[in-house]
Amino acid sequence: MFTKLSKAAVSAAVLSAAAVAMAAAVPASAVSAPLSHARTAVHFDLAKGQTPENIALAPGGTAYVTFAKARQVAAVSRSGAVRILATLPLPADGGVHTPALGFPLTVGIVRAHDGTLYFLYATGTADLTGVWRLRPGGRPERIAALPADSLPNGLALDARTRTLYVTDSEGAVWSVPASGGTATAWSTDPTLAPAGFLGANGLKIHNGAVWATNLDKGTIVRIPILSDGTAGTAQVTATGLTGIDDFAFTGHGDQIIAALDTVNEVALVQPDGTHTIVLTAADGLEGPTSIALRGDTVYVMSAAYLTAKDPNLILAHLGD
Template identity: 70%
Template sequence: MSAKLAKQSLVAAVLAASSLFALGTAPASAASFPLCAARVVQHFDLDKGQTPESIVFSPNGTAYVAFAKARQIAEISPGGAIRILATLPAPADGGVNTPGLGFPLTVGIDRASDGTLYFLYATGTADLTGVWRLRPGGTPQRIAALPATSLPNGLALDQRTRSLYVADSSGAVWRMSTKDGAATVWSADKELAPAGFLGANGIKLRDGAAWVTNLDRGTIVRIPLHANGKAGSAQVTATGLTGIDDFAFTGKGNEIIAALNTTNQVALVKPDGTHHVVLTAADGLQGPTTIALRGRTVYVPSAAYLTAKDPNLLRAHLAR
C-alpha cells in the first residue's frame, strides 16, 4: 500500500470513530485530493423546511444552522441531535415579494465569542428583513433593519470591532455595529451586482479585506478594508465558479473551499484563482450552500433547493 493510500485509510478510520454527527450511514466515497473520507453524516427533513443555508460551530463542536425555508435557527449537538432554538415570524404576505425567490428565508449566520448568534432574515417586507440576534437562552430580536428590496444573504462578524458585514444579493455589502444596529452601504462595487438573478452571496473577512462571492458571475472578489473603515475597489480573484454560494478558507494562505450550489459541486480554489472540483453529487451533495472547517475537518451543508431531495450535511477530511 502506498503512503498516500495508507494515510487516507487512517483518516477514514479516525473519522468513522468520531461521534460528531455520527448518525449518518452513507459509506465514505472517493473525494478528490486534498479531501478524503467524504461521508454524509446527517440527513434533514425536507418536508419540515430543514434546508441548511449556513452553519457555524462553537468551540465544543455544537453546530448552529439556519434552516432557510423553515425560518428557523437550530442547534445540532456533537451527537447529531437537532434542537430548534427559534422560528421567526412569517411575513403577513407570506413572503411573496422576497427578491428573486418569493419566499421568506433565514440565511447567513455567525457566532460571537460569548455565544450570541447573529443571522439574516429576508422576507421582502420592511418590518422583518434585516439582521437578527439570539443570545443564549433568549428570544430572537431584529437589531438592524434592511430595505424590503434587499436580499441579505451572507454574514461575517468582525469579533474585534463588533461590526457585521452583510452580503446583499441585490448588489451590495452592508456594514453595521452590533451595538446600535445602524446599517450603511459599505460597498456597492459593480462586481457585486447580479446578472439576472443573485449577485453578492457569501462573505468572509481575512487579511484586511472582505471576500465576497457573486453567484451569477461565478466569481470571488476581494474588497480591501481600509484603516478608516471604508471599502476599497473590488478585485476579482477567481472566475469560472458557476453557481458559487458560500465558502471557507482552508488556513493555507488565501486558499478557499467553495460550495457551487447550482452545479452540485465543491471546488478547491487556489490563491492564484485556479480551481478544481473536489466533491460532486457522487459524494452525496444535494445543492451545497456553504463550507465550515473545524481543524482539518470540512463540513458541507446541502439545501437541496434544485434537487428537492435529501438535504444533508457532509463531512470530509482535508489532507495535507
C-alpha cells in the same frame, strides 16, 4: 442560496431532473485531494423545511444552522441531534415580495465568542428584513433593519471592530455595528451586482478584507477594509465558479473551499484563482450551500433546493 423555487420559470420536476443530470455528468474520479473520507453525517427533514442554508461552528462541537424555508435557527449536536432555537415570524403577506425568490427565509449566520448568534432574515417587508440576534437563553430580536427590497444573504463578523458585514444579493455589502443600529451601504461595487438573478452571496472576513462571492458571475471578490473602515478597491480573485454560494478559508493563506450550488460540486480554489473539484454528487452532495472548517474536518451543508431529495451535512477530511 440560489434557487427561485416558487417563482421558478419551469416546474420543480424539470429543475430537479436538470440538477441530477448535471451532477451525474461529473464522475466520482473528478474528486481529488486534499478532501477525502467524505461521509453523510446528518440527514435533515425536507418535509419540515429543513433546508440548511448557512452554518457557524461552536468550540464544543455544536453546529448552528439556518433552515431557510422553515425560517428557523437550529443547533446540531455532534451526534446529529437537531434542536430548534428559534422560528422567525411569518410576514403578513407571506413573504411573496422577497426579492428574486418570493418566500421568506433565514440566511447567513455567525457566532460571537460569548455565544451570541447573529443571523439574517429576508422577507421583502420593512418590518422584518434585516440582521437578527439571539443571545444564549434569549429570544430572537432584530437589531438592524435592511431595506425591504434588499436580499440579505451572507454574514460575517469582524470581531476586532465589532462590525457585521452583510452581502445583499441585489448588489451590495452592508455594514452594521454588532451592538445594533443603522445599516450602512459599505460597498456597491459593480462586481457585486447580479447578472439576472443573484449577485453577492457568500461572505467572509480574511486578512484585512471582505471576501464575497457572486453567484450569477461565478466569481470571488476581495474588497480591502481601509484604515478608516471604508471599502477599498474591489478585485476579482477567481472566476469560472459556476453557481458559487458560500465558502471557507482552509487556513493555508488565501486558499478557499467553495460550495458550487447549482452544479452540485465543492471546489478547492487556490490563491492564484485556479480551482479543482474536490467533492461531487457521488459524495452525497445535494446542492451544497455553505462550508465550515474545524481543524482538518470540513463541514458541507446541502439544502437540496433543486434535487429535492436529501438535505444533509457531509463531513470530509482536509489533507492528503
